[in-house]
Amino acid sequence: MARTIDTIAEEVRTPSPVALLRRRIFGHYGLVFGITVLLVIVLIALFAPLLAGHDPYAQDLAARMKPPFWMTGSDPDHILGTDHLGRDYLARLLYGARISLAIGAFAALISGIIGTAMGVAAGYFGGRIDLIVTFLINVRLAMPVVLVALAVVAVLGGSLQVVVCVLGLLLWDRFAVVMRSSVLQVRDLEYVNAAKAIGCSTRRIILSEIMPNIANNLIVVATLEMAHAILLEAALSFLGLGVQPPTPSWGIMISEGKQMMLFEPWVIAIPGIALFILVLAINLLGDGLRDVSAPENKG
Amino acid sequence: MSEQATASILELAAITKTYQVKQGMFAAAKPLHALGGVSLRINRKDVVGLVGESGCGKSTLAKILLGLEAPTTGKVLVDGAEIGPRERRLLARRIQPIFQDPYSSLNPRKSIEDIIALPLVVHNVGDHASRMQAVTKMLDLVGLPARVRRGYPSQLSGGQRQRVAIARALIMKPEIVICDEPTSALDVSVQSQILNLLGDLRQELGLTYLFISHNLAVVEHLATRVAVMYLGQIVEEAPAAELFAGPRHPYTQALLDSVLTPDPALSVPDTHLGAAYPNPISPPSGCRFHPRCAQARAACKTTPPPHVVGAGGHVDCHLYGAATN
Amino acid sequence: MSDPILSVHDLTIDIPMGQGTMHAVRGIGFDLKRGETLCIVGESGSGKSLTSLAIMGLLPKNLKRAASRLEFARIDLQHQKPRQMRDLRGNRMAMIFQEPMTSLNPAYTIGDQLEEAYLLHNKTGRAEARARAVALLGKVGITAAESRLSQYPHQLSGGLRQRVMIAMALMCAPELIIADEPTTALDVTIQAQILRLLADLQREMNMAMILVTHDLGVVARIADKVAVMYAGEVVEQGTAQEIFRHPRHPYTRGLLRCIPVPGKTKPGEHLGSIPGIVPSLIGRMEGCAFRTRCDVAEAACASAVPERHTETGHAWRCIHENEGHENEGRVPA
Numbered sequence: 001m002a003r004t005i006d007t008i009a010e011e012v013r014t015p016s017p018v019a020l021l022r023r024r025i026f027g028h029y030g031l032v033f034g035i036t037v038l039l040v041i042v043l044i045a046l047f048a049p050l051l052a053g054h055d056p057y058a059q060d061l062a063a064r065m066k067p068p069f070w071m072t073g074s075d076p077d078h079i080l081g082t083d084h085l086g087r088d089y090l091a092r093l094l095y096g097a098r099i100s101l102a103i104g105a106f107a108a109l110i111s112g113i114i115g116t117a118m119g120v121a122a123g124y125f126g127g128r129i130d131l132i133v134t135f136l137i138n139v140r141l142a143m144p145v146v147l148v149a150l151a152v153v154a155v156l157g158g159s160l161q162v163v164v165c166v167l168g169l170l171l172w173d174r175f176a177v178v179m180r181s182s183v184l185q186v187r188d189l190e191y192v193n194a195a196k197a198i199g200c201s202t203r204r205i206i207l208s209e210i211m212p213n214i215a216n217n218l219i220v221v222a223t224l225e226m227a228h229a230i231l232l233e234a235a236l237s238f239l240g241l242g243v244q245p246p247t248p249s250w251g252i253m254i255s256e257g258k259q260m261m262l263f264e265p266w267v268i269a270i271p272g273i274a275l276f277i278l279v280l281a282i283n284l285l286g287d288g289l290r291d292v293s294a295p296e297n298k299g
Numbered sequence: 300m301s302e303q304a305t306a307s308i309l310e311l312a313a314i315t316k317t318y319q320v321k322q323g324m325f326a327a328a329k330p331l332h333a334l335g336g337v338s339l340r341i342n343r344k345d346v347v348g349l350v351g352e353s354g355c356g357k358s359t360l361a362k363i364l365l366g367l368e369a370p371t372t373g374k375v376l377v378d379g380a381e382i383g384p385r386e387r388r389l390l391a392r393r394i395q396p397i398f399q400d401p402y403s404s405l406n407p408r409k410s411i412e413d414i415i416a417l418p419l420v421v422h423n424v425g426d427h428a429s430r431m432q433a434v435t436k437m438l439d440l441v442g443l444p445a446r447v448r449r450g451y452p453s454q455l456s457g458g459q460r461q462r463v464a465i466a467r468a469l470i471m472k473p474e475i476v477i478c479d480e481p482t483s484a485l486d487v488s489v490q491s492q493i494l495n496l497l498g499d500l501r502q503e504l505g506l507t508y509l510f511i512s513h514n515l516a517v518v519e520h521l522a523t524r525v526a527v528m529y530l531g532q533i534v535e536e537a538p539a540a541e542l543f544a545g546p547r548h549p550y551t552q553a554l555l556d557s558v559l560t561p562d563p564a565l566s567v568p569d570t571h572l573g574a575a576y577p578n579p580i581s582p583p584s585g586c587r588f589h590p591r592c593a594q595a596r597a598a599c600k601t602t603p604p605p606h607v608v609g610a611g612g613h614v615d616c617h618l619y620g621a622a623t624n
Numbered sequence: 625m626s627d628p629i630l631s632v633h634d635l636t637i638d639i640p641m642g643q644g645t646m647h648a649v650r651g652i653g654f655d656l657k658r659g660e661t662l663c664i665v666g667e668s669g670s671g672k673s674l675t676s677l678a679i680m681g682l683l684p685k686n687l688k689r690a691a692s693r694l695e696f697a698r699i700d701l702q703h704q705k706p707r708q709m710r711d712l713r714g715n716r717m718a719m720i721f722q723e724p725m726t727s728l729n730p731a732y733t734i735g736d737q738l739e740e741a742y743l744l745h746n747k748t749g750r751a752e753a754r755a756r757a758v759a760l761l762g763k764v765g766i767t768a769a770e771s772r773l774s775q776y777p778h779q780l781s782g783g784l785r786q787r788v789m790i791a792m793a794l795m796c797a798p799e800l801i802i803a804d805e806p807t808t809a810l811d812v813t814i815q816a817q818i819l820r821l822l823a824d825l826q827r828e829m830n831m832a833m834i835l836v837t838h839d840l841g842v843v844a845r846i847a848d849k850v851a852v853m854y855a856g857e858v859v860e861q862g863t864a865q866e867i868f869r870h871p872r873h874p875y876t877r878g879l880l881r882c883i884p885v886p887g888k889t890k891p892g893e894h895l896g897s898i899p900g901i902v903p904s905l906i907g908r909m910e911g912c913a914f915r916t917r918c919d920v921a922e923a924a925c926a927s928a929v930p931e932r933h934t935e936t937g938h939a940w941r942c943i944h945e946n947e948g949h950e951n952e953g954r955v956p957a
Contacts, residue, residue: 017407017451190404194467197365198418199391212408352811353782456901457668486667487838491882491895498892513812516841520884520891543886557816559841560885563864567820567845572813576781 024292031288037281045097054078054088056095056248061086068266080270083256092248093274099249100230100278103164107229108222110168115175116218122176123183124206133176140173146235153241163242167229178221182214216293223286227279234275250275306379307340308507309364309394309475314338314373316359316531320580331580333359334370335531341475341524346501346508348522348539350515350554352576356531357511361479364509366390377475392422395468399480401460405452411463412448418471437466440503441496458489465496475507483514494521515558519543524612527551530579530587534604537612547614549592586617594618628655629799629832630679633693637674637856640686644906648674648687650856654849658799661826661833663843663864665879666853669902672836675853676802679834680719681709697799715745718793720786722805727789728777734761734788735773741795753795760791764821783814790822797829804836819846840883844868852876855902855913862938872932872940874918912941920944 025031044051060082067074068081068089075081080089122133149166156162186192187210195209236242237251238258245252250271257267314337319328334356341347349357362368364375366386375382382390395418398404405414412434419430438445441462452460461481468476478497482490498521500506512518518525519539526536527548535548546552557570571593577583583590589599598617605620606613637649649671656662666672678689681701694701696717704712713719721727729737738757739750746753754773761769764787777785786806793801803822807815823846826833837843843850843864850867852860852875860873871877881896889895900917903909912918915925922943929941940946 017453190398190400191406193362193365193367194396194398194404194464195406195417196367197391197394197396198421198467198471199388200417200421204421209406213406352813487840487879487882488667488898491884492897494884495894495897498894515812516884516886519886520889520895522891539891553813557812558886559816559819559839559845560887561840561844561868561880561883563844563847563868565845567823568816569820570813570816572817576783576811 021292025288028288028292030284031292034281034284034286034288037277038285041097041278041281042101044094045101048091048094048098052088052091052094054091056087056091057246059085059087065260065264067264068270071266081266083253083267084260089253089270092253093250093270095248096250096253096271097274097278099160099243099247100233100275103160103167103233103243104226104230104282106164107167107171107233108226110164111170111172111225111229112175112218112222114169115172115221116179118172119176119179120183120206120210123180124187124202124210130180133180137173137176140170143170145170145232149232149236150239150241153236158236158241158244160243160247163233163236167232171225171229171232174225175218175221178217179214182217183210186210186213216289220286220290220293223282223289227282227286230275230279230282306342308343308378309341309509310374310376310379311337311339311360311364312374312376314360314363314370314375316356316363316368317371329580332582333531333579334363335582336373337528337531337533339526339533339536341507341509343474343507344501344505345524346510346522348518348525349509349511349528350513350518350525351528352513354576354579355528357528358479359531360528361396361477361509361511364394364475364477365396366394388422391418392471393473394475394477395471395473396477396479397461397464397468397481400484401457401464402452402484404464405460407452409451410448411450411452411455414452414463415448415466415470418467422471424471433470434466437470440469440500441466456489457485458492461485461489461493462496465493465500469500469504469506472504473506475509477509477511479511480513481510482517483512490517497521515554516560527554530577530582532587532615534588534616535612535614537609537614541611547609547619548588548616549594549618550588553591586615627657627698629658629697630656630834631693631695632675632679633691635675635678635689635691635694637671637678637683638688638690640688641906646906647909648856648905649678650905650909652851652853652856652858653693654851654858654861656800656832656834656849658832659827659830660848661823661835661846662849662851663847664834664836664851664853665838665840665843667838667902669855669905670853671856672853673804676719676804676834676836680713680717680802681706682713682719711745714741714793714798715796716798717800717802718796718798720789720793720801720803720806722808728785730777733774733776734780738773738788738792738795741792745796756795757791760794761788763794763825764788764791765817766791782810783818786810786814786818787821790818790825794825794829798831800832800834801826802834802836805838806835807842808837808839815842822846840879852879856905857913857941859914859942860940862940863936866934866936866938870938872938872946873914873942874920874944874946875914876940877946878917912943920946 063075063082064084064086066078066082069079078088080093083089118133118136122130148170152166153162192205192209195205233242234251237249238255240255242251243249253271254268260267314334315332316334318331318333320331321328337360351357359368363370377393412431415434415437416430419425419433434448435445438448443459443462447455447459455463482493485493494517501508510518510522522539525539525542526533527550529550535551542551543555546555553570553572556568572591577590585601586599586604589595592599596617604615604617606615607619633653634651635649635653636647636651639646639648652675654662664672664675674683677683683689691702735754735757739753742753742756757773758769761772766772766784766787780788807818810818819842835846847864850862850864851858852867852873854875860867860871860876867876871880878896878898882898884895898917903913903916911926912929915921924943929943931939931941932945933939
């Protein structure tokens with residue numbers, strides 16, 4: 001009887017779920033680290049104009065390829081040096097955070113709406129709707145994301161909006177899969193039946209009985225897909241098919257630095273590390289949220 | 300109105316429910332007759348105990364009564380008026396459920412007062428203040444302290460949760476409550492409290508119960524009438540006192556024999572139910588109970604049993620139909 | 625009489641938790657002889673299942689087990705290496721769990737699993753294991769045993785699966801069998817059959833059996849000895865006759881008043897109940913754990929509670945003698 005231990009614990013008067021959640025969040029170091037780093041990056045992106053000190057587009061051909069502060073010959077005015085057109089590397093990095101976060105957030109939002117709608121519909125109604133959605137998910141999984149994105153961007157031309165839309169329309173599969181199975185788990189629980197017996201409309205049952213109980217899964221998938229979108233944007237931009245220069249995207253920065261990679265490795269190391277830290281923070285956040293909200297942790 | 304008091308408040312007329320079941324990926328779907336023509340009349344203020352083994356269709360019947368599933372054929376009549384499958388909201392005001400597992404019957408993300416008030420919100424009854432007043436009344440009625448109202452289900456014990464479920468079921472003042480194994484997930488000492496509460500509420504509010512349970516001691520304690528189900532059919536129905544004093548159908552007899560009363564002088568009974576519960580996809584011919592029946596005769600294997608109406612009840616069995624011979 | 629096959633003295637189980645240590649089982653003890661059936665009865669959280677897991681050495685790693693004596697057939701279970709425990713488990717002591725659906729591996733046939741249980745502990749060929757499997761399936765009342773061997777668990781009904789579980793537990797002819805709520809997931813008709821089967825086999829094979837359950841009806845019908853657990857303690861222990869005819873502890877009496885007994889409780893009349901909730905087992909406990917729910921509690925209950933005995937071995941922990949056979953009239957004679 002695995003339940004024994006739970007029930008003993010349950011007899012002990014438990015604190016409210018909110019207090020429990022707070023305790024669990026702050027007890028999870030990965031989650032706290034992820035949140036902190038992500039928060040710092042978001043603040044940097046918001047206040048980029050104040051922090052940068054330079055216009056990320058301003059070229060200064062006289063001061064090209066200045067090395068960053070830890071190397072000899074660095075310019076104290078350009079802490080992270082300048083690129084091959086003499087643009088301040090720190091300013092471009094900070095403004096680049098905006099692009100990455102915006103693309104990650106909006107792509108996750110669009111794909112989240114599409115995937116959740118499809119997954120919830122398939123899980124709740126089942127039958128033919130489920131068959132259709134499952135088929136669409138399989139079709140989508142059969143398409144290589146990068147190739148499709150490349151083709152679309154090649155046809156429509158690259159811009160922030162196009163990249164967001166393409167990624168948003170391509171990354172909904174995991175949302176749909178996870179939401180579908182989450183709904184299947186919750187759908188037949190007795191409180192859903194109770195709500196039906198009370199006379200709740202289908203809309204109310206989905207929105208107020210089912211969604212709050214699967215929202216944790218949704219948040220976890222959203223963070224992972226956000227990280228996924230950020231990496232894809234960088235990849236597309238690197239290939240020249242994402243956001244177009246001179247926009248300061250981290251992918252473009254890596255792309256532009258690749259000719260000098262062997263002589264000036266910092267040129268790609270700096271945006272590369274930034275990308276790494278951002279994606280790591282988001283993934284830690286997602287993992288942490290999953291651990292914190294996992295049912296087996298429930299008081 | 301005086302005539303209505305004795306008329307049946309709820310009537311099931313020849314309800315059948317058939318599911319299409321696939322056994323294997325490429326097999327053609329086969330019909331599973333979960334309910335094969337169930338007729339039952341429930342009078343006002345009765346407690347009808349519905350007993351039978353798992354898979355006999357009692358939960359399907361409960362779902363149909365609650366409007367969660369539509370019958371394949373047959374009618375549900377409330378106060379003599381037919382209730383169509385689309386009238387779930389109408390049904391909800393009159394029939395409410397209490398489910399088995401108080402751990403899954405309450406939405407874990409909602410506060411206790413929101414859970415209890417939900418039926419009022421859904422049916423647009425009153426404003427927020429009057430709803431909260433109604434919640435206070437219900438908490439008092441089911442014996443919960445007022446302080447739990449802002450709590451969440453995870454903070455309550457099993458018995459307290461079941462009280463919340465009862466409060467939610469009763470806040471719309473339904474006439475009929477479908478209790479689906481309401482105490483089988485609870486500890487013995489809590490079970491008796493909930494049974495007492497259900498008994499008191501029935502007296503106080505004049506409720507009618509359909510009480511589904513596999514615990515025959517509990518059914519005997521609470522029910523005024525008992526219906527015994529086997530493989531989607533009601534094989535015997537009678538006033539509780541009569542049925543427990545003199546069970547007629549061999550299956551009812553076997554069920555009663557298997558009840559373990561706490562008497563250390565007795566050993567475990569032999570129920571003589573030889574074969575296993577049959578597969579409802581291919582039910583036995585004739586009387587569906589014949590493979591397990593110790594008193595089966597030749598006719599039982601071929602002919603469906605007669606519907607023998609006796610004083611106050613009925614039994615579907617060849618043993619009693621052949622009385623004319 | 626012979627020595628007890630199982631001897632448990634002062635068994636405690638502690639569960640470390642965020643807010644402190646939970647004393648889930650607090651100093652319980654009992655002796656069990658060959659051929660005897662002990663029923664451990666209690667409500668959820670009483671520690672009855674943990675006790676059975678502790679004897680089998682199957683407690684989760686973070687739980688701490690301690691006892692002044694924990695012996696099975698004169699083997700000190702507290703100082704057995706994990707490998708030695710594995711040799712005992714399934715071989716000389718076996719366990720039957722509540723849920724026959726999840727206790728069998730769905731990926732293997734019934735035959736494979738039965739034979740495996742035998743071959744793990746016996747250096748013999750598969751043929752012999754197979755013969756024994758067929759014999760035992762027959763013994764637990766499964767017809768056409770030969771053909772059942774090649775079936776998978778999902779092809780069997782719940783009752784049949786529980787019979788297979790029992791056959792599996794018996795493969796190595798254990799001396800002790802522990803059944804944790806073996807019939808709770810089954811229908812009443814099947815429950816009676818399975819209990820009968822267990823009782824018959826136990827007598828026939830002269831095993832000692834511990835049956836963990838919350839169902840007083842099961843206890844009354846099958847037990848030689850009964851241990852009533854409450855909040856991690858055995859509050860009363862005695863023969864089934866003593867417990868059901870002359871219960872001494874207020875909790876046992878309360879439990880017996882809670883269940884409707886056909887013929888004795890009038891339909892519709894109020895059942896007895898035990899108000900209140902189980903106390904928290906976290907931190908130190910003083911006095912009687914039941915005193916907050918007890919109708920004969922006194923101030924003295926907050927300090928040490930004596931363990932009382934009759935000369936026949938009926939024992940209970942209460943400051944009262946509780947003479948008077950208050951429950952006598954309620955159980956059908």
